[in-house]
Amino acid sequence: AQKITQTQPGMFVQEKEAVTLDCTYDTSDPSYGLFWYKQPSSGEMIFLIYQGSYDQQNATEGRYSLNFQKARKSANLVISASQLGDSAMYFCAMREGRQVDTGNQFYFGTGTSLTVIP
Amino acid sequence: DTAVSQTPKYLVTQMGNDKSIKCEQNLGHDTMYWYKQDSKKFLKIMFSYNNKELIINETVPNRFSPKSPDKAHLNLHINSLELGDSAVYFCASRPGTRLLGTEAFFGQGTRLTVV
Numbered sequence: 001a002q003k004i005t006q007t008q009p010g011m012f013v014q015e016k017e018a019v020t021l022d023c024t025y026d027t028s029d030p031s032y033g034l035f036w037y038k039q040p041s042s043g044e045m046i047f048l049i050y051q052g053s054y055d056q057q058n059a060t061e062g063r064y065s066l067n068f069q070k071a072r073k074s075a076n077l078v079i080s081a082s083q084l085g086d087s088a089m090y091f092c093a094m095r096e097g098r099q100v101d102t103g104n105q106f107y108f109g110t111g112t113s114l115t116v117i118p
Numbered sequence: 119d120t121a122v123s124q125t126p127k128y129l130v131t132q133m134g135n136d137k138s139i140k141c142e143q144n145l146g147h148d149t150m151y152w153y154k155q156d157s158k159k160f161l162k163i164m165f166s167y168n169n170k171e172l173i174i175n176e177t178v179p180n181r182f183s184p185k186s187p188d189k190a191h192l193n194l195h196i197n198s199l200e201l202g203d204s205a206v207y208f209c210a211s212r213p214g215t216r217l218l219g220t221e222a223f224f225g226q227g228t229r230l231t232v233v
Contacts (some may be wrong), residue, residue: 033218039159045208045224052219089159097218104149104212105174106222108161 001026004092006109013082014117021077021112023092031097034075039089082116089113121145124209124225139194139228141209148214150192155206167192168214199232
């Protein structure tokens with residue numbers, strides 16, 4: 001089974017509007033961390049935001065916020081006031097707590113390509 | 119200033135050749151990774167090292183051999199390159215802490231093209 005599922009291969013949003021990028025995850029570990037990365041066309045991977053499984057509040061970082069619904073196992077990224085520079089691939093990733101001693105790998109989703117329209 | 123640096127950024131080579139990609143991090147991190155990003159942009163773990171010790175070796179052909187001479191370096195050597203090896207290879211690192219909230223820092227990637 002896929003650990004991370006991103007069902008939107010591509011999304012379009014008007015400049016200055018908000019957009020939600022979906023991410024669902026699968027784990028039986030009660031302790032885990034969820035991450036979002038941005039990959040612009042230049043190719044680098046840029047960390048955006050983190051949410052821990054025990055965090056009571058949704059994470060926010062500037063225009064990025066994470067809509068964390070634990071019961072639904074979803075961790076959607078919300079970008080407010082979209083800018084042209086937000087056009088990029090966005091990846092959701094997870095690291096499980098039980099992996100602490102066995103590798104600490106990040107599981108990535110297939111990504112969502114976001115295009116911001118002027 | 120660069121936190122995780124990979125060389126080269128681009129690599130074009132013929133089938134059957136042997137090539138290496140170097141990775142260095144100056145963050146003092148204990149854990150380093152190699153990820154492969156295929157043409158569909160999917161990122162898959164290849165190897166994970168913790169304090170120079172191999173922790174994860176996913177189902178990767180034996181032609182791929184990682185080497186960690188010290189904690190700050192994790193190089194990837196590929197023998198007998200095949201067309202299917204064409205991809206972007208990312209090196210990444212993170213602190214070797216139990217805290218879940220530490221993100222991975224990625225290098226800029228190496229685009230390998232096998233012709």
